[in-house]
Amino acid sequence: MTVKKITCWSIVPSCYKSEFQAPKNKAKVIAKQNSFQRLSLSDLSNPSSTTLSEDLSISLAGSNLHIFTLGELKVITQSFSSSNFLGEGGFGPVHKGFIDDKLRPGLAAQPVAVKLLDLDGTQGHREWLTEVIFLGQLRHPHLVKLIGYCCEDEHRLLVYEYMPRGSLENQLFRRYSVSLPWSTRMKIALGAAKGLAFLHEAEKPVIYRDFKASNILLDSDYTPKLSDFGLAKDGPEGDDTHVSTRVMGTQGYAAPEYIMTGHLTAMSDVYSFGVVLLELLTGRRSVEKSRPHREQNLVEWARPMLNEPRKLSRIMDPRLEGQYSEMGARKAAALAYQCLSHRPKQRPKMCDVVKTLEPLKDFDDIPIGPFVYTVPTDKSDNSIKDVKEGNAQRESKKKCGHHHQNQQLHHGHRHHQRTPPKSPNCYSENLVRQRRRSLDLNSPLHHGVKGA
Numbered sequence: 083m084t085v086k087k088i089t090c091w092s093i094v095p096s097c098y099k100s101e102f103q104a105p106k107n108k109a110k111v112i113a114k115q116n117s118f119q120r121l122s123l124s125d126l127s128n129p130s131s132t133t134l135s136e137d138l139s140i141s142l143a144g145s146n147l148h149i150f151t152l153g154e155l156k157v158i159t160q161s162f163s164s165s166n167f168l169g170e171g172g173f174g175p176v177h178k179g180f181i182d183d184k185l186r187p188g189l190a191a192q193p194v195a196v197k198l199l200d201l202d203g204t205q206g207h208r209e210w211l212t213e214v215i216f217l218g219q220l221r222h223p224h225l226v227k228l229i230g231y232c233c234e235d236e237h238r239l240l241v242y243e244y245m246p247r248g249s250l251e252n253q254l255f256r257r258y259s260v261s262l263p264w265s266t267r268m269k270i271a272l273g274a275a276k277g278l279a280f281l282h283e284a285e286k287p288v289i290y291r292d293f294k295a296s297n298i299l300l301d302s303d304y305t306p307k308l309s310d311f312g313l314a315k316d317g318p319e320g321d322d323t324h325v326s327t328r329v330m331g332t333q334g335y336a337a338p339e340y341i342m343t344g345h346l347t348a349m350s351d352v353y354s355f356g357v358v359l360l361e362l363l364t365g366r367r368s369v370e371k372s373r374p375h376r377e378q379n380l381v382e383w384a385r386p387m388l389n390e391p392r393k394l395s396r397i398m399d400p401r402l403e404g405q406y407s408e409m410g411a412r413k414a415a416a417l418a419y420q421c422l423s424h425r426p427k428q429r430p431k432m433c434d435v436v437k438t439l440e441p442l443k444d445f446d447d448i449p450i451g452p453f454v455y456t457v458p459t460d461k462s463d464n465s466i467k468d469v470k471e472g473n474a475q476r477e478s479k480k481k482c483g484h485h486h487q488n489q490q491l492h493h494g495h496r497h498h499q500r501t502p503p504k505s506p507n508c509y510s511e512n513l514v515r516q517r518r519r520s521l522d523l524n525s526p527l528h529h530g531v532k533g534a
């Protein structure tokens with residue numbers, strides 16, 4: 083059975099209630115196909131296609147996506163209650179929900195994240211469809227799993243596996259908690275690189291186009307998974323060297339040549355990967371307007387020091403408190419340097435990035451740290467923390483008008499409003515040593531530590 087071609091807009095009618103509701107008591111999971119060839123978005127935009135209703139479900143046969151009704155998703159999320167709120171991006175709010183084993187035959191009881199299209203926002207059916215088409219067909223341990231979707235009247239929703247540790251952005255830049263250890267950072271870098279390599283090496287390559295810390299979600303053991311395929315693009319075909327597009331993405335992460343020309347290649351993703359790797363090394367956001375002027379753009383500030391082992395300690399995250407493999411950090415920094423090259427051809431392919439990162443997690447020349455006493459806080463419940471962060475994020479994103487369409491390149495960095503603890507809850511001699519090291523070198527880390 084071959085995959086039917088459909089047009090983007092021919093799908094729209096199939097989303098309306100009257101045509102789309104599956105008969106009661108019938109499992110709505112789509113039947114598996116024998117031979118499965120990935121449907122691309124260019125197939126969808128073919129206006130001459132005459133196929134209509136149910137095309138989406140037929141075309142995505144084999145993907146095991148579940149089609150939910152809005153009513154079901156309301157039950158799952160307790161009517162999208164604020165206590166279930168996880169966060170909000172350009173698409174709309176995300177709520178935690180719980181599917182019980184009675185909802186669908188073949189669908190196990192599990193927590194889920196339900197993303198609801200903000201009907202007043204600037205994203206819409208097209209981004210929703212892009213996500214369903216890509217994530218519905220791509221499966222990999224480092225891509226978040228799309229469980230299903232809802233398309234009812236004007237409503238568009240996406241149902242994902244729930245990722246208990248939220249996004250890398252939340253974990254890495256959260257100020258008043260224990261910071262991510264070095265080995266976890268390397269695990270995240272490697273897993274995310276594998277996710278990108280999978281997309282680039284696919285039979286029909288995919289350019290992800292929005293690689294950034296907020297789109298890397300973390301499982302309970304910090305396994306990273308890429309989410310948000312709303313901006314993804316099929317790679318160039320035949321002799322083409324690039325795809326020409328409107329410039330979309332996030333400021334601070336998008337490759338300079340892509341911003342200048344709109345020419346998109348897999349190497350644009352490699353650049354964005356370099357930015358995230360740099361964020362993991364430094365603990366700084368790609369753009370931070372609150373920093374002194376020359377430190378505001380992370381790449382401009384840090385890149386010159388990445389290839390100079392003696393200067394590396396100046397830019398390493400002070401919250402690591404020196405607890406990292408020096409050899410590992412050097413290799414990771416040299417890799418970030420290459421990924422951030424202004425010449426796309428000089429950047430490594432993602433499969434080579436994976437090869438470079440693979441051994442780094444085993445480097446054990448990490449200084450043995452002193453006893454660290456962490457005063458217990460009442461913030462130990464992750465789910466509560468996530469909800470609070472989500473609320474702060476919602477506020478902050480509203481203020482920023484954080485949407486892809488409006489701004490094309492939207493501003494990635496957001497400040498999460500959080501109340502500082504009454505007293506420092508973590509003390510370590512290593513931090514003092516690290517401070518001394520940076521003061522001795524008269525380095526810019528000085529300022530970073532002061533603020534840490």
Ligand SMILES: Nc1ncnc2c1ncn2[C@@H]1O[C@H](COP(=O)(O)OP(=O)(O)OP(=O)(O)O)[C@@H](O)[C@H]1O
Binds near residue numbers: 170173176244246248
């Ligand atoms: N599958 C999921 N499991 C758990 N939390 C999730 C999941 N998907 C999203 N979230 C939470 O919802 C927040 C908002 O996600 P979303 O992808 O909509 O926006 P964003 O990545 O912050 O911004 P952007 O619109 O630029 O992608 C995330 O930061 C994360 O905390």
Ligand SMILES: [Mg+2]
Binds near residue numbers: 297
């Ligand atoms: Mg996102």
